[in-house]
Amino acid sequence: MEYKYLNNIAGPDDVKKIPEDKLPELAAEIREALFNRLTKRGGHFGPNFGMVEMTIALHYVFDSPKDQMVFDVAHQTYPHKMLTGRARAYTDDEHFGEVGGFTNPEESDHDMFYIGHTSTSVSLATGLAKGRDLTGRGGNVIAIIGDGSLSGGEALEGLDYAGEMDTNLIIVVNDNEQSIAENHGGLYKNLAALRKSKGEFEINLFRSMGLDYMYVEEGNDISALIKAFREVKDTDHPIVVHVHTVKGKGYKPAEENRENWHWHAPFDRETGENLNNWGGESYNSIFADHISERIEKDKSIALVTAAVPGAVGLGQEKREKLEENYVDVGIAEEQATAMCSGIAKNGGKPIFATNATFAQRVYDQVTQDVSLNKSAVTIQLSSSSVFGMGDATHIGISAIGLFSNIPGLKYLSPTNREEYLAMLDYSIDQNEGPVVLAVPCDGVNPAEYPVMTDFSGPVKYQVCEKGKEVAVLALGDFFNLGKNTAEFIESKSGKKVTLINPRFASGLDEELLDSLCEDHSVIVTLEDGILDGGFGQKVASYLGSKGVKVLNYGFEKKFYDGVPPQTAMKECRLDPELIWEDVIRA
């Protein structure tokens, strides 16, 4: 492929030099570049293919970075990156590594924020507008938000506040009729009515929040978009431009199966088939199968997701089979959490399953709506781990510090397949209070030690191997690391090391810790999370006055950005040999 236009674009000024009637050729080149990267590397597919024309029109009309664009989630910004000096990261395989998957000010001045979570763009844009007005810098502020993100509380708060502002602010709603999976929420009926009436329907969510409104039906027609954006440029008040686009536009498999092609692994362009086989058992499939079986027998169970059913292995077919017992609230984690509390209150058995990074939204809801009310809600966290960590916007290693310190909540950290299922079943069936369950991420391992099934009552750690001198408390995901560490130390010292599975990140087995002090001089703790606020520090605090040495291992308090697990672990001395060195020193 020759990138006739794209190769000559160093920034938005170069886009503006292209005659308007040639812009569709640029669009075709962008799609080719997207194919080049996505077939080989994978990434967000549908959002980017749908945004090609809109991105060209935005940069044709507005003057970034003087005019400031905030892309919600920022997973749809591959075309934006191509038009702001980063095209070769898509056209040239050797430069794939030069861009991340989201906007990031460290990559380009055209990226306003480092963003990866949904529903933040409007609020951030109101701030840019306010800052602009206070400092007199001038320029347009444009938020670009997908329909799926509109159901998030932060987005709705942002729209509402924008509706009382009296200054330039443009909110482009990219309506492709789809969230990650299908949309959920009453407002989507309104968007449908607005699309059907070409924006004329009298009931209008945006107008009801005090915002001006314009509708553009041809969201993949560059000229229509240019016309619309020219109309709103330099507006003196907030206005919503509701644009109807086609998710995955330009690739038939993606247009036809929007959920599967929201994000996609490397694939064959001709057939749409995955290049790699992702077979084998995963915790996703284990959960999906187990919960489906349980729901078949117990209709009081309610599985709740917030727009990421894929994160727990629930494809469309599996979801439909769950009928009334499956609820997707859309991108609305606060709603999911509080709803679960209500379900529990009336005798249902709710499970809120989501990614650890998105659960960060609901500390207050878990505390107030759930835990203070002793509601027996299971909150299952995926990816609360160094394994599978992506950009700094999607890291789950804060989960222990965030949730384990909430009063009245049990944080369970299973170490293997059987223990995971035992904890899940315990949590579903108990009626005492909330449980956070951290799904293991270090592969599916079978149990090597007996598995407890009742996690009520006081915190009980499991002594897997009983030794002397040195004890290793290896939480959840890091149990295998702990086992390896104990074996390494044994091989070096010739003495049997005590190996413990703590099971609970939220509390101490004080009796056991006291007894360890009798014949141990060093206690090692390992956890798959940031050390500060986590599990090991509680152990160190409890043992602070006892005279035994405590060595805590976990991650640094920093934003790990695309760091491979092994690198992060080595940095933090999470390695049997390095731990052995520290033990000797202590």
Add this chain to the structure above:
Amino acid sequence: MEYKYLNNIAGPDDVKKIPEDKLPELAAEIREALFNRLTKRGGHFGPNFGMVEMTIALHYVFDSPKDQMVFDVAHQTYPHKMLTGRARAYTDDEHFGEVGGFTNPEESDHDMFYIGHTSTSVSLATGLAKGRDLTGRGGNVIAIIGDGSLSGGEALEGLDYAGEMDTNLIIVVNDNEQSIAENHGGLYKNLAALRKSKGEFEINLFRSMGLDYMYVEEGNDISALIKAFREVKDTDHPIVVHVHTVKGKGYKPAEENRENWHWHAPFDRETGENLNNWGGESYNSIFADHISERIEKDKSIALVTAAVPGAVGLGQEKREKLEENYVDVGIAEEQATAMCSGIAKNGGKPIFATNATFAQRVYDQVTQDVSLNKSAVTIQLSSSSVFGMGDATHIGISAIGLFSNIPGLKYLSPTNREEYLAMLDYSIDQNEGPVVLAVPCDGVNPAEYPVMTDFSGPVKYQVCEKGKEVAVLALGDFFNLGKNTAEFIESKSGKKVTLINPRFASGLDEELLDSLCEDHSVIVTLEDGILDGGFGQKVASYLGSKGVKVLNYGFEKKFYDGVPPQTAMKECRLDPELIWEDVIRA
């Protein structure tokens, strides 16, 4: 006052026995009982006076607890408590202690949840409805939410999700045209248009979210309300009943000054004057005066609040003087936080000032929108302390554990007036990243040691007194306790004790800690917060391998419910004498 009706009401069944035309007499009695308690005890005034008629009508029509009512915030439930067997807690001074200020299932079966934060009722009610349907228990579910609470993300998520439900759910919007202070957000223009048109205005927030809708103008007319509630009782789909009420109805000063009478201290009924004089300097007045002065000179400062300007001493007059430099976003903490990030990005100097308990809503926004983006936002927390702790719904002692572990964020804990102002000024003027500033709560104390003004660079603790053997690290609010403890230990041991003001809750002064190990054998840490996840545990972890004993003092991980500070402190051995005992033991 003779409570002819009220004294004979043991529960909602007794309300239903009263002829409809006699209900206004019951309303008058309820207002008398409210006066009886509120003049002497203080409490939420306006919300309860406005809800008298609606509460009677709700219990006249619905059958609680079979029909389940969820009151948002639950600060307007004094009449509800009177009609559900708890009247004497209002009519009889000796029984004042029998009720808390919010709904609480431990008080009554008619209270669905223990609630105190805003904007949760609709989501909780969707859960009750779902649980009801899964278990077949039947009954109506009714959420009662004030107009002020509608701007919160959780409420908007709840309304949106309710709009796709297909079952009984009644959402009563109690529209008294007022939040705590005035309302902020575009949706309030829509509510005004709906009120003006008696619900006929074609643009309708609730309908735009897929909800059915009904308007009731006479929100303080019991018969009109009974009629409306009878119409919607047993509805087979979600419906909003938008009711127009008068906040503070029945007491002229409260109707005329709704902000001052939202909550009110004990007062003289004739004059409306406070019974106690609340004079003297407070951190509220110090902040309000200081920030007003600073804004006068620097128009790039933006003070942002989320509906609680009173929490930082900003009455209406003071707010108006700040003009463009003051922003109230309404009850919308997520919006406030993200907006501040945008303001900082464009060169403004944002301060988000709120109560610690409400800041719990924005862990993700502080992490992602602010800290990951290195936005120089000042987040000022009031009441992050055991002092002034109220019901379990309003405790701020989780703040250190919640915020101090966020990467890239400085958590500053001033110990006195001058240090507070120095930290505030530093934070406003710096451009490095976010700062959480915990306003002291143990009274306004002057500085006794030199005050640092530059808090950039590495964490530096202040050695206030240099001794040997024992060192006391006394954070923020507990500096005076630390000083008293050091003095007590000195008086007992005859040896000088090292006294340290750590200043930072978010990091360690490793150099100093290392040097302490040289001539100290016991390190004591004190913090005004829950121990788990907090400051002291970081110290214990760091010193775990050094051979020095560490004693951490702070609060237990539990929901303190109306516990007096001195009691909570004694329980946790936060007392010089008890600490001395522990030091000796160690």
